[in-house]
Amino acid sequence: MASLLDEVCGEVVERRTSGRSRTAYLHVNFRAIAPLNRPLQIEARIRRSVGRKTYVDATIRDGETGLRPMLRAST
Numbered sequence: 001m002a003s004l005l006d007e008v009c010g011e012v013v014e015r016r017t018s019g020r021s022r023t024a025y026l027h028v029n030f031r032a033i034a035p036l037n038r039p040l041q042i043e044a045r046i047r048r049s050v051g052r053k054t055y056v057d058a059t060i061r062d063g064e065t066g067l068r069p070m071l072r073a074s075t
């Protein structure tokens, strides 16, 4: 789950900013158990950019219900 979040955050930064980037830190908050064998909805958005640093927030939700996030991450 953490790797998924890292990947999606990285992709958002790659697509929305110029130049190569890499993760400096990844904070993950596991708020609920993620279900097996169900689709997941993963969302990431840039919170702010300061110089060459980009801050990203991401969530993973149940893909069927879209209810409150099971995981939240910030990078």
Ligand SMILES: CCCCCCCCCCCC(=O)SCCNC(=O)CCNC(=O)[C@H](O)C(C)(C)COP(=O)(O)OP(=O)(O)OC[C@H]1O[C@@H](n2cnc3c(N)ncnc32)[C@H](O)[C@@H]1OP(=O)(O)O
Binding pocket: 006, 007, 008, 010, 011, 014, 015, 021, 022, 023, 024, 025, 053
């Ligand atoms: C379709 C396309 C698909 C494309 C799909 C792409 C998907 C890719 C998925 C991405 C997954 C990954 O990135 S995997 C890679 C995982 N990451 C890594 O391997 C990174 C390893 N670490 C590093 O390379 C380095 O430590 C850096 C680059 C993070 C920082 O090195 P640096 O740049 O020399 O650092 P330095 O000058 O000391 O610091 C610069 C500024 O960053 C801050 N800073 C430095 N390290 C940290 C840190 N860990 N946490 C917080 N802040 C930090 C410093 O306080 C400073 O702030 P200030 O004083 O300026 O305010």
